[in-house]
Amino acid sequence: MLAAGLALALLAGVMIGPFPMAPGQILRVLAGQGGEAQAATVLWNIRLPRVLAAALVGAALAGAGAAYQTVFRNPLVSPDILGVSAGAGFGAVLGILLGLPVLAIQALGFGMGLAVVALVLGLTLALRAGGQVLALVLCGIAIGALAGAGVSLVKLLADPDDQLPAITFWLMGSLAGIKRIDVALALPAILAGLLPLLLLRWRIGHLALPEDEARSLGVDTGRLRLLVILAATLVTAAAVSISGVIGWVGLMVPHMARLVTGPRFDRLLPATLLLGAGFLVLVDTAARSVALTEVPLGILTAVIGAPVFLALLLRRARGWAE
Amino acid sequence: MKHLIPAALKAAALLVLAALPAAAFDGPTQTVTDATGRSVEIPADPARVFAAGPPAATLLYALKPQAMLGWVRAPKQADLPYLLPLTQALPELGRLTGKGDTLNLEVLLAARPDLIVDYGTVNATYRDLAERVQDQAQLPYVLIDGSLDAMPASIRAMAGVLGVAERGEALAAYAEDSFAKADALLATVPAAQRPKVYLARGPEGLETAGRGSINAEIIERMGAVNVAQSEGKGLLTVSAEQVQAWAPDVIITIDRDFAASVGNMPEWQGIPAVAQGRVYLAPSRPFGFIDSPPSVNRLIGLKWLAQKLYPAQAKGDLAAEVAGFYALFYGVTLDDAAVSALLGD
The missing domain is CATH 3.40.50.1980 (Nitrogenase molybdenum iron protein domain)
Known part of the structure; x- marks a missing residue:
């Protein structure tokens, strides 16, 4: 059912957009049966990469959110808990400030997101609190706040006519500038992170159990937790580096998926991936269709996400509580 | 006691008055x-x-x-x-x-x-x-x-x-003379011949300023149609697909990187302005021609725009105009090489 929903969302994403094209024309171009050159440019270079990127980013953020929530045994966790979004944001705005080419900006965002989480993990190890959830979260908050301060500093130093708007737009998240090369570069990193999560999803589910129970099932909790954190971080950093900061997807979509599948991670993860992909494709289709100019994705996901999240809370989503 | 409070108030008022500098210019x-x-x-x-x-x-x-x-x-x-x-x-x-x-x-x-x-x-x-x-x-x-x-x-x-x-x-x-010349030029250009213009900002060219925005004001003043409509007055982002749908005749940009690379970006192909080579980089030294900042520097921007938007109707020697404006407003004398470096031709 979810897969069919995703297919419908993808279809809607490909069909709907500001450049006027008849459905028949779109199908002809997709089938390689000629059609207008202009329509081919729009479809192959703009719309398809964008729909694909929306699906990838949505799946990545939602999947990482589900993984983090399970590892931290906390339903309020989102993928930026360890500062990966803040770090990636700082790297990207630094790239904008330095006037780097777009790919270098994305690379800097990706690298800085990973570096922040590496720093957090290193710090917790140095505190001899390796693997302890509370120490991780606190270090994540502290380093994330530092990265946030870095973003503010960059905004202050940026050229207000030129760089500041670019920084603001980047921090609100958008897929408006997505090109084929962006998708091609982010895809391997996202797959490399999602694959271990998918393959180990039964074992990862045990991490939601109390520590001693999980151990008695033969799970090396410390190492597995580290692996999940690394994989989810890789996925988030890759997604954020091409899309900018998009909140709420990683927090909300796993909750929606739990309503369908229940809390077991091995069932939750595939559902979350499909739902996240479909959700972001639809939201992004709205982002480029509701007005003549782009509505930043971060705004749309918050406007949709906050009420849905509250509704889930009010219904006391039985998904999480045992 | 009764007299003490008004007296204290009066003293306080005098103190405050004395502390205020009485227009301290010599x-x-x-x-x-x-x-x-x-x-x-x-x-x-x-x-x-x-x-x-x-x-x-x-x-x-x-x-x-x-x-x-x-x-x-x-x-x-x-x-x-x-x-x-x-x-x-x-x-x-x-x-x-x-x-x-x-x-x-x-x-x-x-x-x-x-x-x-x-x-x-x-x-x-x-x-x-x-x-x-x-x-x-x-x-x-x-x-x-x-x-x-x-x-x-x-x-x-x-x-x-x-x-x-x-x-x-x-x-x-x-x-005043610049505005009058702009109006005189526009009087000779029928509405149907006024180009649709997209203002591209940012290295990807996907930031723009809509109608009514101070950042794009002189494009409308020069009689062109800004394709970007918006309710707000600030900058906006758009997608390349939206620009394709707008099909602007002319693209004005303030971003050097975008101007250099737009010809090679597949998602911009087929747009009339790109196909006909009508993508123009606005000069920016020492002040921008379009905005940055929105000040008197835009007067020479009007003349530059007139030449780019209405090549058939606009008369006059742009290089001489630029040299004259820089001498009058900025107090600098530009030789021919400096003017061509500025205009980027």
Whole structure:
């Protein structure tokens, strides 16, 4: 059912957009049966990469959110808990400030997101609190706040006519500038992170159990937790580096998926991936269709996400509580 | 006891009055009414003037560069050949108005200004800001209307404030003449021949400014149709697909990287402006032709736009116009090589 929903969302994403094209024309171009050159440019270079990127980013953020929530045994966790979004944001705005080419900006965002989480993990190890959830979260908050301060500093130093708007737009998240090369570069990193999560999803589910129970099932909790954190971080950093900061997807979509599948991670993860992909494709289709100019994705996901999240809370989503 | 309280109040009032500097200028003063209707007493010939934002700094530079205390943002290395030597090394003091003050009032006072001028939006926020700074720093603060249509009057007003009425008259006459020439040109171009224009900003060209935005104002003033519509006045992002749908005849950009790479970006192919090679990079030194800042620098931008938008109808030698404008407004003499470097042909 979810897969069919995703297919419908993808279809809607490909069909709907500001450049006027008849459905028949779109199908002809997709089938390689000629059609207008202009329509081919729009479809192959703009719309398809964008729909694909929306699906990838949505799946990545939602999947990482589900993984983090399970590892931290906390339903309020989102993928930026360890500062990966803040770090990636700082790297990207630094790239904008330095006037780097777009790919270098994305690379800097990706690298800085990973570096922040590496720093957090290193710090917790140095505190001899390796693997302890509370120490991780606190270090994540502290380093994330530092990265946030870095973003503010960059905004202050940026050229207000030129760089500041670019920084603001980047921090609100958008897929408006997505090109084929962006998708091609982010895809391997996202797959490399999602694959271990998918393959180990039964074992990862045990991490939601109390520590001693999980151990008695033969799970090396410390190492597995580290692996999940690394994989989810890789996925988030890759997604954020091409899309900018998009909140709420990683927090909300796993909750929606739990309503369908229940809390077991091995069932939750595939559902979350499909739902996240479909959700972001639809939201992004709205982002480029509701007005003549782009509505930043971060705004749309918050406007949709906050009420849905509250509704889930009010219904006391039985998904999480045992 | 009954008499004590009024007496104490009177003493306190006297103390407060004594603490207020009674218009602490040595020389002659004049009283001006600024664009917000505030009456401000200022020195007749202010020698040290602080400009609150980039538009005011550009206007101050054009009218009375010797009175400048500093820049809001220091000019870049590449801007220096187009600026008077006496202003090249002035410090960067930060901005006082707009989004985020970067100026410390103590730094401002340490520069010992006679006067603060601002040139831009006139509304309750800026009026209040002028009042507050004037109260806090005890410096006269004059706000001049920065809208494009009011430019000749605003140049005269600012010149009056700065005590350079004659120079102001010369620049204001130039502004009036520029607007008149633009209108005369537009009268010869029927509506059907006016191009659709997209203003591309940012390295991807996907930031733009909509109709009514100060950042794109002169495109509409020059009779073209800005394809981007929006409710807000700020900058917006769009997608390449939206630009494809708009199919602009001309793309004006202020981004060097975008201008260089648009020809190779597959998602921009097929747009009439790209197909016909009508993507133009607006010159930016020392001040932009389109905006950045939205000040008197846009007068030469109007003439540049006229040549780019209406190549068949626009007459005149752009290089000579540019050299004349830079001599009159910026006080620099450009040779042919400097003009072509500036225009990028």
